[in-house]
Amino acid sequence: MIERSLYDDTHGLFREAVRRFFAAELIPNIPRWEEERQMDKSFWRRCGEQGLLCPDMPEHYGGSGQDFRYNAIVLEETSFTGSSSPTFGVHSDIVAHYTLKYASEAMRRHWLPRMVSGEAIGAICMSEPDGGSDLQRIRTTARREGEHYRINGAKTFITNGIVADVAIVAAKTGGSEGSKSISLFLVETDRPGYTLGRKLEKVGQQSSDVAEIFLQDVMVPVDQLLGAENQGFVYMMQELPQERLSIAVTAQAAAQHAFDITLEYVKQRRAFGKTLLEFQNTRFVMADLKAKLQVGWAHLDACIMALVKRQLTTAEAAAAKLWHTELRCEVADACVQLFGGYGYMNEYEISRLWKDARVQRIYGGTSEIMKELISRGL
Numbered sequence: 001m002i003e004r005s006l007y008d009d010t011h012g013l014f015r016e017a018v019r020r021f022f023a024a025e026l027i028p029n030i031p032r033w034e035e036e037r038q039m040d041k042s043f044w045r046r047c048g049e050q051g052l053l054c055p056d057m058p059e060h061y062g063g064s065g066q067d068f069r070y071n072a073i074v075l076e077e078t079s080f081t082g083s084s085s086p087t088f089g090v091h092s093d094i095v096a097h098y099t100l101k102y103a104s105e106a107m108r109r110h111w112l113p114r115m116v117s118g119e120a121i122g123a124i125c126m127s128e129p130d131g132g133s134d135l136q137r138i139r140t141t142a143r144r145e146g147e148h149y150r151i152n153g154a155k156t157f158i159t160n161g162i163v164a165d166v167a168i169v170a171a172k173t174g175g176s177e178g179s180k181s182i183s184l185f186l187v188e189t190d191r192p193g194y195t196l197g198r199k200l201e202k203v204g205q206q207s208s209d210v211a212e213i214f215l216q217d218v219m220v221p222v223d224q225l226l227g228a229e230n231q232g233f234v235y236m237m238q239e240l241p242q243e244r245l246s247i248a249v250t251a252q253a254a255a256q257h258a259f260d261i262t263l264e265y266v267k268q269r270r271a272f273g274k275t276l277l278e279f280q281n282t283r284f285v286m287a288d289l290k291a292k293l294q295v296g297w298a299h300l301d302a303c304i305m306a307l308v309k310r311q312l313t314t315a316e317a318a319a320a321k322l323w324h325t326e327l328r329c330e331v332a333d334a335c336v337q338l339f340g341g342y343g344y345m346n347e348y349e350i351s352r353l354w355k356d357a358r359v360q361r362i363y364g365g366t367s368e369i370m371k372e373l374i375s376r377g378l
């Protein structure tokens with residue numbers, strides 16, 4: 001890999017520490033967590049102790065006051081382990097950020113130190129059974145009653161749904177259809193009326209939990225409204241660059257990991273008296289992927305620095321999410337092919353990487369929605 005100029009020696013030390021910690025406490029647990037379809041909740045606390053959660057939160061809220069590069073290192077190192085279980089992107093890059101930017105000071109002081117320590121895990125509840133891409137159509141409502149909002153509705157596909165302690169819930173507060181009537185609320189998951197539905201059976205990413213959530217007459221104090229009423233859609237648009245870039249980072253690093261383990265395999269697997277790598281087709285496939293990965297890292301690094309400088313636009317972040325997640329799927333598919341029949345066996349890591357890859361073109365906004373966003377600025 002070409003040297004990455006966005007990281008200096010201090011980042012290198014942090015990366016080494018994350019890698020050592022994952023080697024000791026994440027990698028050995030991957031098979032069990034995949035089997036149990038959930039990561040141990042205690043692992044979040046361990047990650048908090050190691051400074052892996054929300055590293056870009058200000059120090060007075062318990063964070064280490066770093067910038068997104070530290071978040072990116074944690075995401076990259078997670079993908080390099082081959083695991084998809086720690087859903088740091090949702091927690092650190094989405095929930096903590098909405099809380100920092102739009103919650104009341106009392107809510108920030110309450111939740112952010114707990115999110116940094118791993119005592120509280122965050123979820124974001126946008127998608128509903130009737131629609132995920134078209135968020136303007138959400139049906140969940142929040143009606144003001146004195147000093148509370150009464151929230152009713154149903155959410156689905158919620159990452160961390162089972163383990164979350166706090167959730168950001170999107171609900172309609174205005175009468176109109178469309179974007180100008182959506183508000184966001186910070187809701188404790190143990191509030192009466194907040195109930196878990198099914199833990200959903202997924203194709204891949206087995207060790208991260210995804211659930212249905214039901215909200216029945218959940219009474220939320222008015223100071224748990226994020227920002228101003230009916231401004232939720234505007235806030236979502238503002239937060240999207242970091243959310244989308246964190247998915248792109250995960251995708252690029254996971255693609256690299258799939259490439260790396262496949263390179264090892266094709267060097268030792270033999271057919272017709274040669275290693276697979278000696279076939280011109282294998283070398284050309286791997287060369288093609290290597291070239292795309294090289295370009296991908298350069299692009300990703302430019303996007304990370306643009307985000308750090310607060311210059312990454314919504315369309316640029318959408319392009320990054322689109323391109324890197326499509327690349328991840330292309331790499332994973334080509335690698336499965338090079339593993340032959342073993343590539344389709346669950347006991348081989350590459351099969352899991354292939355299954356885990358697919359959803360990245362769907363969640364956080366589908367590839368088609370990314371193209372819509374990019375094309376609006378043409």
Ligand SMILES: Cc1cc2nc3c(=O)[nH]c(=O)nc-3n(C[C@H](O)[C@H](O)[C@H](O)COP(=O)(O)OP(=O)(O)OC[C@H]3O[C@@H](n4cnc5c(N)ncnc54)[C@H](O)[C@@H]3O)c2cc1C
Nearest residue numbers: 124125126127131132133157158159362363364365366368
């Ligand atoms: C594993 C997983 C985890 C998730 N985690 C979360 C979470 O934590 N929180 C959360 O809120 N949501 C989450 N989601 C939901 C996810 O964001 C949505 O599934 C996604 O946005 C797509 O919405 P949808 O499933 O309703 O598909 P639909 O919106 O019904 O889309 C179906 C198809 O139509 C296409 N389409 C829709 N609109 C257009 C258009 N305008 N132009 C062209 N094509 C279009 C889509 O691209 C797609 O191909 C998760 C989903 C999964 C699978």
